[in-house]
Amino acid sequence: MLDIQKIRENADAVRQGIQNKNVSIDFDVILAVDQERRNVIAEVEVLKHERNVVSKEVATRKRNNEDIGDLIEKTREIGQRIKVLDEQQRNAESKLNDLLLQIPNTPHASTPVGEDxxxxxxxxxxxxxxxxxxxxxxxxxxxxxxxxxxxxxxxxxxxxxxxxxxxxxxxxxxxxxxxxxxxxxxxxxxxxxxxxxxxxxxxxxxxxxxxxxxxxxxxxxxxxxxxxxxxxxxxxxxxxxxxxxxxxxxxxxxxxxxxxxxxxxxxxxxxxxxxxxxxxxxxxxxxxxxxxxxxxxxxxxxxxxxxxxxxxxxxxxxxxxxxxxxxxxxxxxxxxxxxxxxxxxxxxxxxxxxxxxxxxxxxxxxxxxxxxxxxxxxxxxxxxxxxxxxxxxxxxxxxxxxxxxxxxxxxxxxxxxxxxxxxx
RNA sequence: GGAGACGUGGCCGAGUGGCUUAAGGCGGCGGCUUGCUAAGCCGUUGUACGUUUUGGCGUACCGUAGGUUCGAAUCCUACCGUCUCCGCCA
CATH class of the missing domain: 3.30.930.10 (Bira Bifunctional Protein; Domain 2)
Structure with missing residues (x-):
């Protein structure tokens, strides 16, 4: 499996290597799935951070016997959104993984380029x-x-x-x-x-x-x-x-x-x-x-x-x-x-x-x-x-x-x- | 194949819903100290992803995958693995 980070950062070299192996891979699709995955992660992690902060607040207030009704309401919605995004992240990651497993290794620089x-x-x-x-x-x-x-x-x-x-x-x-x-x-x-x-x-x-x-x-x-x-x-x-x-x-x-x-x-x-x-x-x-x-x-x-x-x-x-x-x-x-x-x-x-x-x-x-x-x-x-x-x-x-x-x-x-x- | 027990960091091991940011110990690493042997003291400790002004910041991970919940190592479900006993067997 190739490193997705390497594909992202050295796209041209990787494309050339795969092409020299006479294999056709659609890297645009892979990069798009990767981008989607990263977008979802960025969004869900902000929400999870928020949830962690609020949960801590709930714990504190409970210990002091204070009211927590408003907090529960708020995080219930966050929780639901997180659930949706988690699902999206799982889908994107498994899709990306499936794609990466199909890509052959790239040849070493010392391997002579040739058809067959x-x-x-x-x-x-x-x-x-x-x-x-x-x-x-x-x-x-x-x-x-x-x-x-x-x-x-x-x-x-x-x-x-x-x-x-x-x-x-x-x-x-x-x-x-x-x-x-x-x-x-x-x-x-x-x-x-x-x-x-x-x-x-x-x-x-x-x-x-x-x-x-x-x-x-x-x-x-x-x-x-x-x-x-x-x-x-x-x-x-x-x-x-x-x-x-x-x-x-x-x-x-x-x-x-x-x-x-x-x-x-x-x-x-x-x-x-x-x-x-x-x-x-x-x-x-x-x-x-x-x-x-x-x-x-x-x-x-x-x-x-x-x-x-x-x-x-x-x-x-x-x-x-x-x-x-x-x-x-x-x-x-x-x-x-x-x-x-x-x-x-x-x-x-x-x-x-x-x-x-x-x-x-x-x-x-x-x-x-x-x-x-x-x-x-x-x-x-x-x-x-x-x-x-x-x-x-x-x-x-x-x-x-x-x-x-x-x-x-x-x-x-x-x-x-x-x-x-x-x-x- | 049947029954039961169990699965927490490099290792041992505590933890039954929120002061856990996983206690404590061992080991490792760094330092200090000391002429008392195989010593003592202090500090430190994993992986991945995202983001980044490259200082960091954030998220996840307690067998695996889901679920319940405002919140899960802890509760539920399935699966995987280990151990013990029974059965079968070279």
């Missing part, structure tokens, strides 16, 4: 192209032959787009999750949390999924709960409504969770195998930072995710999203993409974003400056560290042998145990 994904610049490339002499198989061909997963049977359980890992495939999935968690905990100093995969309306609103993207999520109407599309939702909401001492920042959490996405509107796109799923596993990194350091922390966060890919020896590149491709809540975002040799294409496995105070304002997450001073909204950031399905695709396709077996990188040895690294 086709303009996203590549800012980094790492690793060597896997190109042996033999013909490369896709992860589907490899996985079916090695019985690592079973999509036809998975369909019987929940429909297409849901995974069923089997045998070494299930173990490998679990290995990757544990490897990534351990890596971030031990090497990068994150604190592990294991949240619920259901979240309520308030939590979903904090992170920006609601009210605009309700159709993207699975909903449980009976209990007014949603299945989380990412652990970002529960983890960011851990500190919802809190004021955190500045010396406790930055707070860094990592969390594994299953993620659920309806992917409405993306049918027919990337439907094969693991490229796009309704349910998948992800290790997520979430940071709560002091505003001045959030962009430094974003670079570190991105680096933390990159190191996972490097440890697994996978070729990747980093792209920076242009304003037109930036998500609703973010000010700046990097995507990490893995090269999948069998598919012969880049696959997005991580998104690292700075939301600045956008989510913090929606969720009331603030910090108290160390030397005293005004309580402020902190900055929230998150990044995948990373999502498993496409990681698995790149891993299988990069480490495939000529005979169709897969020899996994040694760093996974402790996690694969007796199953061994050689899947054949």
């Amino acid at each position: 994904a086709s303009e996203n610049p590549v800012v980094k490339e790492w690793g060597k192209r896997f190109a042996p002499g033999y013909t490369l198989k896709t992860h589907l061909e490899l996985g079916e032959a090695l019985t690592l997963f079973d999509f036809p049977r998975a369909t019987k359980i929940a429909g297409p787009g849901f995974p069923l890992y089997t045998g070494s495939g299930a173990r490998l999935e679990r290995a990757l999750i544990n490897f990534m968690l351990d890596f971030h905990i031990d090497k990068h100093g994150y604190t592990e949390v294991l949240p619920s995969v259901l979240a309520n309306t308030k939590a979903m609103t904090t992170t920006g999924q609601l009210p605009k993207f309700e159709d993207d999520m699975y909903k449980l109407p009976q209990d007014d709960l949603y299945l989380i599309p990412t652990a970002e939702v529960p983890v960011t909401n851990i500190h919802q409504g809190e004021i955190i001492p500045e010396q406790d920042l930055p707070i860094r959490y990592c969390a594994y969770s299953s993620c659920f996405r309806r992917e409405a509107g993306s049918y027919g796109k990337d439907t094969r195998g693991f490229l796009r799923l309704h349910q998948f596993n992800k290790v997520e990194l979430v940071k709560f930072t002091q505003p001045d350091s959030s962009y430094t922390e974003l670079e570190k966060l991105r680096r933390d995710a990159e190191e996972i890919l490097e440890a697994l020896g996978l070729e990747y590149r980093v792209i920076e999203l242009v304003t037109g491709d930036l998500s609703f809540a973010s000010s700046k975002c990097y995507d990490l993409e893995l090269w999948a040799p069998g598919e012969a294409r880049w696959l997005e496995v991580s998104s690292c974003s700075n939301f600045e105070d956008f989510q913090a304002r929606r969720g009331g997450i603030r910090f108290k400056p160390q030397g005293g001073g005004k309580v402020q909204f902190l900055h929230t950031l998150n990044g995948s560290g990373v999502a498993t399905p496409r990681l698995l695709v790149a891993l299988l396709e990069t480490y495939q042998q000529e005979d169709g077996s897969v020899l996994l990188p040694e760093i996974l040895t402790p996690y694969m145990g007796s199953a061994g690294l050689h899947l054949k």
Whole structure:
């Protein structure tokens, strides 16, 4: 959520930012509602002051057994007027709030201006192209032959787009999750949390999924709960409504969770195998930072995710999203993409974003400056560290042998145990 | 799922319609004092919104939202949460 005061005082800059995101917002309506709200407040507060003064007078006279009839008459009218105005104020405030919740975050000055994904610049490339002499198989061909997963049977359980890992495939999935968690905990100093995969309306609103993207999520109407599309939702909401001492920042959490996405509107796109799923596993990194350091922390966060890919020896590149491709809540975002040799294409496995105070304002997450001073909204950031399905695709396709077996990188040895690294 | 108790500031806790501007304590912060240990004394203390001549002024906030009243932390209604007991259960 944007600060209404900022919209009021820097209207042009905010309009430009939103326009660069290719979003159309009627700021005149918003400013008009804000003006109405302030007019009502100005009027009602004068009346309330008057009421307070008279009420005090009533109390004094009563103690002295004096007559109070005239005062009662007078304030009864004031009270009625206050009632009407209170109602108007509530209406204006809820209207303004509804409007503000629909406005996306503004891009950071360093985010390149651009129309859409086709303009996203590549800012980094790492690793060597896997190109042996033999013909490369896709992860589907490899996985079916090695019985690592079973999509036809998975369909019987929940429909297409849901995974069923089997045998070494299930173990490998679990290995990757544990490897990534351990890596971030031990090497990068994150604190592990294991949240619920259901979240309520308030939590979903904090992170920006609601009210605009309700159709993207699975909903449980009976209990007014949603299945989380990412652990970002529960983890960011851990500190919802809190004021955190500045010396406790930055707070860094990592969390594994299953993620659920309806992917409405993306049918027919990337439907094969693991490229796009309704349910998948992800290790997520979430940071709560002091505003001045959030962009430094974003670079570190991105680096933390990159190191996972490097440890697994996978070729990747980093792209920076242009304003037109930036998500609703973010000010700046990097995507990490893995090269999948069998598919012969880049696959997005991580998104690292700075939301600045956008989510913090929606969720009331603030910090108290160390030397005293005004309580402020902190900055929230998150990044995948990373999502498993496409990681698995790149891993299988990069480490495939000529005979169709897969020899996994040694760093996974402790996690694969007796199953061994050689899947054949 | 059933029954009951409860919800007050960073924390504990008093407060059943108006001398509450929420007592008192703890903690925090600032200062003073002292050569008696883990001391004493004094002062101070939250958030948001509106307005502003940037000194302030005003309004609201006692779980949340409404209501009653001239006036609500206090009375009424609904909801949310916590705890205890019963039931069910991995």
